[in-house]
Amino acid sequence: MTATPSPTQTKTLTTKTMTMVAAINDALALALERDPAVHIFGEDVGVMGGVFRATDGLQARFGAERVFDTPLAEAGIVGMGIGMGLAGLKPVAEIQFAGFLYPALDQVLSHLGRYRHRTRSRYHLPMVVRAPYGGGVHTPEQHADSPEAILAHTPGVKVVIPSTPADAKGLLLAAIEDPDPVFFFEAIKLYRSLKEEVPEGHYTIPLGKARVVTAGDDVTVITYGGMVEVAQKAADAARAHGIGVEVIDLRTLVPLDTETILASVQKTGRVVIVTEAPRTNGFHSEISATIAEEAIEYLRSPIVRVTGFDAPYPPFTSIEDVYRPNPVRVAKAIRQVMAY
Amino acid sequence: MTATPSPTQTKTLTTKTMTMVAAINDALALALERDPAVHIFGEDVGVMGGVFRATDGLQARFGAERVFDTPLAEAGIVGMGIGMGLAGLKPVAEIQFAGFLYPALDQVLSHLGRYRHRTRSRYHLPMVVRAPYGGGVHTPEQHADSPEAILAHTPGVKVVIPSTPADAKGLLLAAIEDPDPVFFFEAIKLYRSLKEEVPEGHYTIPLGKARVVTAGDDVTVITYGGMVEVAQKAADAARAHGIGVEVIDLRTLVPLDTETILASVQKTGRVVIVTEAPRTNGFHSEISATIAEEAIEYLRSPIVRVTGFDAPYPPFTSIEDVYRPNPVRVAKAIRQVMAY
Amino acid sequence: MSKPTAKSKSKTPPKSAAVPAPSDPTAAGAAAYADAQGEMIQLIAPDGTVTQPERLPDVSIRLRLYHLMRRARHFDERAWVLYRTGRMGVFPPYGGMEASQVGTAAALTPDDWLFPTYRDTGAALTYGLPLAQTIAYWRTSPHGWAMPENLKVLPFYIPIATQYPHAVGAALAERRRGTRNVAMAYIGDGGSSEGDFHEALNFAGALNAPCVFILQNNGWAISVPTRSQTRATNLSRRAEGYGIPGVRVDGNDVLATYRVTAEAVQRARDGEGPTLIETVTYRVKPHTVADDPSRYRTAEDTAGWDARDPVLRLRAHLLAEGHLTEEADAEITREIEAEFEEALRVADAYPEPTPAEILDHVFAEPTPQLVRQRAQILAEEGA
Amino acid sequence: MSKPTAKSKSKTPPKSAAVPAPSDPTAAGAAAYADAQGEMIQLIAPDGTVTQPERLPDVSIRLRLYHLMRRARHFDERAWVLYRTGRMGVFPPYGGMEASQVGTAAALTPDDWLFPTYRDTGAALTYGLPLAQTIAYWRTSPHGWAMPENLKVLPFYIPIATQYPHAVGAALAERRRGTRNVAMAYIGDGGSSEGDFHEALNFAGALNAPCVFILQNNGWAISVPTRSQTRATNLSRRAEGYGIPGVRVDGNDVLATYRVTAEAVQRARDGEGPTLIETVTYRVKPHTVADDPSRYRTAEDTAGWDARDPVLRLRAHLLAEGHLTEEADAEITREIEAEFEEALRVADAYPEPTPAEILDHVFAEPTPQLVRQRAQILAEEGA
Numbered sequence A, B: 001m002t003a004t005p006s007p008t009q010t011k012t013l014t015t016k017t018m019t020m021v022a023a024i025n026d027a028l029a030l031a032l033e034r035d036p037a038v039h040i041f042g043e044d045v046g047v048m049g050g051v052f053r054a055t056d057g058l059q060a061r062f063g064a065e066r067v068f069d070t071p072l073a074e075a076g077i078v079g080m081g082i083g084m085g086l087a088g089l090k091p092v093a094e095i096q097f098a099g100f101l102y103p104a105l106d107q108v109l110s111h112l113g114r115y116r117h118r119t120r121s122r123y124h125l126p127m128v129v130r131a132p133y134g135g136g137v138h139t140p141e142q143h144a145d146s147p148e149a150i151l152a153h154t155p156g157v158k159v160v161i162p163s164t165p166a167d168a169k170g171l172l173l174a175a176i177e178d179p180d181p182v183f184f185f186e187a188i189k190l191y192r193s194l195k196e197e198v199p200e201g202h203y204t205i206p207l208g209k210a211r212v213v214t215a216g217d218d219v220t221v222i223t224y225g226g227m228v229e230v231a232q233k234a235a236d237a238a239r240a241h242g243i244g245v246e247v248i249d250l251r252t253l254v255p256l257d258t259e260t261i262l263a264s265v266q267k268t269g270r271v272v273i274v275t276e277a278p279r280t281n282g283f284h285s286e287i288s289a290t291i292a293e294e295a296i297e298y299l300r301s302p303i304v305r306v307t308g309f310d311a312p313y314p315p316f317t318s319i320e321d322v323y324r325p326n327p328v329r330v331a332k333a334i335r336q337v338m339a340y
Numbered sequence C, D: 001m002s003k004p005t006a007k008s009k010s011k012t013p014p015k016s017a018a019v020p021a022p023s024d025p026t027a028a029g030a031a032a033y034a035d036a037q038g039e040m041i042q043l044i045a046p047d048g049t050v051t052q053p054e055r056l057p058d059v060s061i062r063l064r065l066y067h068l069m070r071r072a073r074h075f076d077e078r079a080w081v082l083y084r085t086g087r088m089g090v091f092p093p094y095g096g097m098e099a100s101q102v103g104t105a106a107a108l109t110p111d112d113w114l115f116p117t118y119r120d121t122g123a124a125l126t127y128g129l130p131l132a133q134t135i136a137y138w139r140t141s142p143h144g145w146a147m148p149e150n151l152k153v154l155p156f157y158i159p160i161a162t163q164y165p166h167a168v169g170a171a172l173a174e175r176r177r178g179t180r181n182v183a184m185a186y187i188g189d190g191g192s193s194e195g196d197f198h199e200a201l202n203f204a205g206a207l208n209a210p211c212v213f214i215l216q217n218n219g220w221a222i223s224v225p226t227r228s229q230t231r232a233t234n235l236s237r238r239a240e241g242y243g244i245p246g247v248r249v250d251g252n253d254v255l256a257t258y259r260v261t262a263e264a265v266q267r268a269r270d271g272e273g274p275t276l277i278e279t280v281t282y283r284v285k286p287h288t289v290a291d292d293p294s295r296y297r298t299a300e301d302t303a304g305w306d307a308r309d310p311v312l313r314l315r316a317h318l319l320a321e322g323h324l325t326e327e328a329d330a331e332i333t334r335e336i337e338a339e340f341e342e343a344l345r346v347a348d349a350y351p352e353p354t355p356a357e358i359l360d361h362v363f364a365e366p367t368p369q370l371v372r373q374r375a376q377i378l379a380e381e382g383a
């Protein structure tokens, strides 16, 4: 796949082939370099450089005051980050896996999303919480969760989920520069599986703007993060059968780019939504509901959701792949909305 | 309002006028009486009988081993309950306000919903977590949250939200007798504002069956909990203008009674969904998405959601009522789907 | 165990202080009470007689603390009356706990951070939160939430214990920025059971954050007595589990609370890390003005605490030592009353918020969704 | 402070035990180490010489513990080899920590509860988890999660610290049901920073739950050394903050870990409440078989710990005292190897799960949604 990044403020024209994790590392280094307020912390982010190496080399380069390990306690990590944000720093916390964000949810739901509101902007929290999420690489129990819907339902926090290295870099820099709290979920499956040309130097990709990955006239497939490549494969297969599939990568769930969604739906009239989160009340539901409210007159077929299941992501390696949407399932949904 | 309870196994025919909180107290007493495994615990549930008096008198009657105060720590409360459930008791925990469930979300997301699955039913957790939720009575900051969507998105837990005293009693007894974890959210607004005849003695109302509150042919209004009376008021007003509104009280979000929803939508073709939770990705989205997937051919108008907002429930008493859907807003939505 | 207490000794006086730090250098060190953790530090007995003359703060400080306690008490009393007449919202009283709140908060400067709970109006007032804004907060007016730019105090925390990690972060940020400012956070006996308490104390110790953690043990968490909340009988001992100093102080002796807090603040400023201070006091009042404690406790439970009243204790001491006269005291009363009534007038004049304000201040830049939702509210208003 | 330790003394011997409780009544009481909290309890030195002869368990117990440690070590070694050849999943090794796991778990009976973390395979095996199922677990086969009906052991816990409150609940349930059974839960040094640790210990103390909390301080939480996790240098001291006994023990001396745990179990059975035991040990191995510790620690960091090997230590003692011969030792090796290879054959024969099983066991009765989702998977399989 060759996604086209849409850097908004890049000056450099040179690029470099990078994995997503390298692009993230690059963004973090740039952020540390440009803004002394930026501080990175979490479990094993220091000497070790993170379990996925996203912070590799940063402590050595920027010192143990800017990049540091915390005790093992996620509420403490997010809660401390909130305090740092109140005091004017730019905290960039890493939660080792999205499934370990749960102990911190009280700090998120009670404070991270409320501080600007409750102090009428006397305080605001320019904090980023990064976490690897999603399945597909046979991690241990609870290492493959996709909790983005919980955050999307939390007023006052933004949710960003990149699907390519270049996007990851530009979106992460935008998230760090955003004055408000941003959750930044990184698909584990994409960390190293995907390489592309990434612009060198600083650039940002604005939060709240979806990316039309491939244009098409017949079906709109809406997705994000780790599911983008799955949708693309299904779209490629459909195209071979003469079906024009428009794949939309939301990039950010909050703010949601309804404009891009609705424009596409008005054109195609057929919608498939793909996420790997559990089915009931996943973020796919919000996308569907938005379309059912705003563009129902354009629909020529039911909105089909291809999702994870109403069961925990299975810890049983040999069958775990059944859980996660695959190109076959998405292709079937595309056929279904075409056949309606 | 005079809701008709649908007791499935009531033997007694006598009834008693009760508030919802009295009906809940009655259900808890019956459960303690019938099953020695039932244990009730939480903050201030003992001598004080709960901040809303839902456990009033229970410690005096059943002893401090069956009904007891815990230290002030919600993760501890739910986590301890999980251990009690593993060991064969029937824990019934009270969280003082739904907004204080957040510190316990790790225990919920990591364990409560996973235990049967991860042990292949060697263990299961017959636990009930009760919590008052929702706004409308000018409580302090964070005392008016409606987090049901988070639980509905959590595999392995059920979610029940009653809207009348008789329902509350029958559903709570069913929840306690259910072999799996159930969240039981009680609308603070309804605790004492609503009285009705409640059957005496033991009866249950099955989880997963919605209640058609009022029948109608033109518009389906789907809601639950504290919003049912709001929807009813709007429906009454619409009826005065000759619009037949079918109000559906879901009663349980998980399992969701799609059958009743779809039957009504097939009849009316027009849908309004009402919840007081924040808008983005609230449970209203799931209902809408389900309809958009299963019954789109019957729809004669967009699905309209009347909800809370993408902001924290405001702690500012004089304007907080703006946040919560009211009959005027619902009536407007009804007019909107009729006018489409 | 290499506890920082062992070597700690104030190296530098605080930059500035609402109340100046104790001037007696011999008593300023932590070593003085490092061995006394099991006991409760007390400088004056309930009847006002001095028990540790060598550690008394200067007279000017004592008088200042007296004034601040009187002022705090007046607020508490007036809030109650205003509540009854519908001019104040539901309010958690702290009357009887003034020494615990005033003595601790008085050790801060406005450059330091204060993280108060809903119970800590007395601490916030002492720190410098303007009266009118404090009134506005308890009236749930947005004016009470928009804290002054020149202070570092946060709106009272409702979700129990969540403020503790924030204090660690703010304190750490001050250190990273090279200041000598500290953060102080309050919690109750009940709140100290929450996981956030543990995580915060451990983080502060591990990261050497300049924090002072005040644990007000007032005997009750709503209806649950401290003894049912924990098997521990000395909550300051929890500090040992984090390798930081823990101090237990008579929470109704404002000279003692001030003294130990000023020392802890000094250690924090000097880079010696955090301290946990347990103030042993009592919630003589109901949980809130809307609570009826007879549902869960008897007169016996509270008996004896009136005799330990912190305001009367300091007053007795000051009168006995000739630092205060009845006339001066009456003058303080007049001053405090006038100040409050003036603040009430200011608060009464705050304009009511408009409906659409519920959607303001969610993000710096509202999302398209919020823009729409706001328009909906405005349309309703127009209609 | 009325700590239960002060009066505690085994009143009744345990009902039954994988390894019988110590028979010497004079040494069984908690008072013996109540004063020794700062130190580390040790019965035999690293070279096998006895340091506290009066507290040694019976020879039969020592031999049993030796066998269990050898068995645990064998599993650890074989798991590593099997992983390299693709016959085992990613496995967190515990080699070098056998005394910490075996000595503690051996104090339980199958009526007691065991809440192990991912690191505690050695403890689970000691408690009685069948080898074949243990292998199945680390192969991520559902057979490893469906725990035997006759045991009360839970599948290894992955989300750190979450097991601690569960142990409190299970223990409390046993008490409410009138049994004398206890619950034991493990945690790491890293895990003890989580809020759940604090809440659980405090709940257990407040509610007098018969719990034994094992804190294995093995020096590392993945790449972070204990000294960066906390400023405390003695984690057993945390117990004081909850009013419960805290014990610090040489985690590489199985006789010591067994002794203190058996005593704690006894106190819990006798209704005297919970105990926190810190076993001071070391993670000589990588975090998991897939981890490369050279990224974060040097050979110097781990130097010295080989000489403290717990298996060799007990072996030296038993050989020196004539309780073990080289021949008997070789026989143990043969027995252990045969047992493992047989279990491997059983595990190899477990059938693979079928795809639709990912949706089994969500609820007793699947919701309509799950019924549909299952049908979808079955249809895909059919296709």
Ligand SMILES: Cc1ncc(C[n+]2csc(CCOP(=O)(O)OP(=O)(O)O)c2C)c(N)n1
Pocket: B043, B072, B074, B096, B100, B103, C119, C158, C159, C160, C187, C188, C189, C190, C191, C192, C218, C220, C221, C222, C283, C287
């Ligand atoms: C997380 C959370 N749980 C529960 C509550 C409800 N609640 C408010 S005050 C209180 C008791 C607090 O007791 P303590 O910490 O001793 O403080 P005090 O009221 O005595 O000042 C409780 C349970 C809350 N506000 N937050």
Ligand SMILES: Cc1ncc(C[n+]2csc(CCOP(=O)(O)OP(=O)(O)O)c2C)c(N)n1
Pocket: A043, A072, A074, A096, A100, A103, D119, D158, D159, D160, D161, D187, D188, D189, D190, D191, D192, D218, D220, D221, D222, D283, D287
């Ligand atoms: C809640 C949570 N956060 C993070 C992790 C990731 N993680 C797995 S093991 C580990 C370190 C644990 O260290 P310690 O508690 O000392 O146990 P040890 O591995 O040394 O046995 C971490 C951070 C996790 N499993 N759960």
Ligand SMILES: [Mg+2]
Pocket: C188, C189, C190, C216, C217, C218, C219, C220, C221, C222, C283
């Ligand atoms: Mg209290």
Ligand SMILES: [Mg+2]
Pocket: D188, D189, D190, D216, D217, D218, D219, D220, D221, D222, D283
């Ligand atoms: Mg460790």
